[in-house]
Amino acid sequence: LADVAKLAGVSVATASRALSNPDLVAENTRDAVCRAAESVGYRINLVARSLRKQRSNTVMVLVPGIDNQFYPDIIRGMENAALDGGYAMILGLTGRAQKREKAYLDLLDTRRADGMLILDGSIGKLNRKDMRFGVPVVQVLETLDDSLTPSVTVDDRNIARMAVDHLVKFGHRRIAHIAGRDGSIVGSHRRIGFLDAMRGHGLVVREDHCLPGDYGYDGGRAAMDKLLDHPEPPTAVFCANDSSALGAMRACRHRGLSVPRDISIMGVDDISDAANSDPPLSTIAQPREAIGATAMEMLIGQIEKRKLQTHHAVIPVNLVQRQSTAPPRA
């Protein structure tokens, strides 16, 4: 910058203003500075600016992992919004491990990140207390009902209701549920929503028709095996997510049962495998990229407008009917 100023024959103060606040400076000086900057190939040093402005234009994103088909789209949405807003993103993969969560909360402090997006609901209030006071945060998807932190979520209870309605409309009455991982906020919302919706239709759910899963292929497969061993197996199964639904379909196929002729199966998420499975999976799609973008925009808004009031955005979802659901066998 000093070089630029010298070349343009102005002070560094003016050079700085010409580049960062063009309207504070006369048109011809501005042009001179810009030309000078161009000719020396000036690139602003954002770390110096960060130190001076006490603002790093960096946000931290804490996500359990990216090795599935769900988070990457969310992160892409965040990334786009961050780039558009002039922020860089430090990605923290927590693996839901205390140790790594701590490590990243630490980075948040020492790198003076301006805000944080949390996709890992297990980061408790305990850790939050350790954080630099007042850093804007928005919680994504895994959010407790009574949370005061701004959030962007989907309505997981309603998702379950949509699935149940879809199956009931086909005439199913004996509907089972393969739930998410134990302790999962999202999973418990979906399970509760499932039970509520069934009750709403005047249908009873036998306790052994509502099994825990692990959001994974293997868990879905194992749970489905149990369901099929049942003396009165269900005619339809609502799985907490697509991966476990895919595993459940596999269990059916393995026993020579046809989906959807013998049994209907539904998932949630609409990951890319859902469209490619055999048969293609009926599911409830969440607009993942929009979720990520919305969250990032909310965070940046909070950082820049200092409007710290709690706001909970709920993103709408939609049912994607494919070939894994049909009326039950007569």
Added chain:
Amino acid sequence: LADVAKLAGVSVATASRALSNPDLVAENTRDAVCRAAESVGYRINLVARSLRKQRSNTVMVLVPGIDNQFYPDIIRGMENAALDGGYAMILGLTGRAQKREKAYLDLLDTRRADGMLILDGSIGKLNRKDMRFGVPVVQVLETLDDSLTPSVTVDDRNIARMAVDHLVKFGHRRIAHIAGRDGSIVGSHRRIGFLDAMRGHGLVVREDHCLPGDYGYDGGRAAMDKLLDHPEPPTAVFCANDSSALGAMRACRHRGLSVPRDISIMGVDDISDAANSDPPLSTIAQPREAIGATAMEMLIGQIEKRKLQTHHAVIPVNLVQRQSTAPPRA
């Protein structure tokens, strides 16, 4: 830091040393400073340190995308190594788009990142010229043979050879190849390796048995359809990656052909879907996390030891035989 120094009754210089270079300071002063730091909850401001040391302890990672089952593991490996080495990672999703590549190369400059990992081979030398002079770079996987940039890769020609050997050992002679996206460095290496290996076994490859794909499910499926329409269809197919192999299997199933009874299929990568497909896919596994970790370690080594000499690490791979390959029909 000033507060800490005051509380400990020393100068900020000493406080800084006590915290960052403990051996430069007397034991009791060191203890006093540490206690003071503890009691005020001191957290170093890394942006100030970065400005002073002209070193940001940040690296940029440029990756085409993370919405597949391949890159996430690599990134996890990088992430671990970065955290261990005290570096933060800024993830840049290029989508192989010039515009975004430019945007991130810009961030590299202005954020004063200490180095960069490039997983996107399409970032040409042209762009590289725009970069701050001398920033350490290591190129991962998508690397031209004659590149002077340090790199970590696998031997893609050898991967193809391993696949061909595996199929030939079963007795296959009419082996086809579904290649990667046109213009892909990795894909062309695998195709060349395939042709070389076939020639080495004295086998001829008909031109229409070596088809382009797109590394995707749909491309694999489409290419397989063409292969099956052929008057002399192959008895085995080596696909450039698992996704296209999964698509190819689907095409077979759709025509009522059995894998591996009617036709053998192989992929490369060992993504998680490969183990869960029906039948489970024989493939060649790349130690993705190790690739990522190695690349990050090389980069950090380069940054810190200033050893800028070119080094090309080649990570070994291994064949995973599952149920999609078998001897051809008599």
Added chain:
DNA sequence: CTGAAAGCGCTTACAG
């Protein structure tokens, strides 16, 4: 509209 000066929070020669 422009410049001189202070300061963001560290680290590190240089003296002592």
Added chain:
DNA sequence: CTGAAAGCGCTTACAG
């Protein structure tokens, strides 16, 4: 072993 001072590269009141 410790301290005073300079400086990393910016931005921004404050004067003019």
